[in-house]
Amino acid sequence: MTTSWFLYLLECNNGAYYAGITNDVEARFATHVSGKGARYTRANPPIKIIASKPYPDRSSASVAEAQLKSLPRNKKLQYFNE
Structure with a gap:
């Protein structure tokens, strides 16, 4: 089983x-809300x-995170529709 x-x-x-x-x-959102996240x-x-x-694995999700963080704010939501 893949996660x-x-x-x-x-x-x-x-x-x-x-x-x-x-x-x-x-679960991660709950961690952030509780003050124990980043x-x-x-x-x-x-x-x-x-x-x-x-994403199929942590590596590809991490690459996507870096790409998303490099975008200006007005393009971030659009990234999820690609």
Whole structure:
């Protein structure tokens, strides 16, 4: 059985986007909300999951995360529709 990895995009309470990868989007979101996630989301708690996209493995999800983070804000949501 293979586990999919996901690239996800959150909206934080300051209006900023936060991107990351995980193999369980809901659990990772809960971790961020509880203040135990990334340093950025501890200071700027997320309010919702905006988008997620599956990848076959961690490596490809990590490459996609780097690509997403290099885009300007107005192109980030569009990335999930490609």
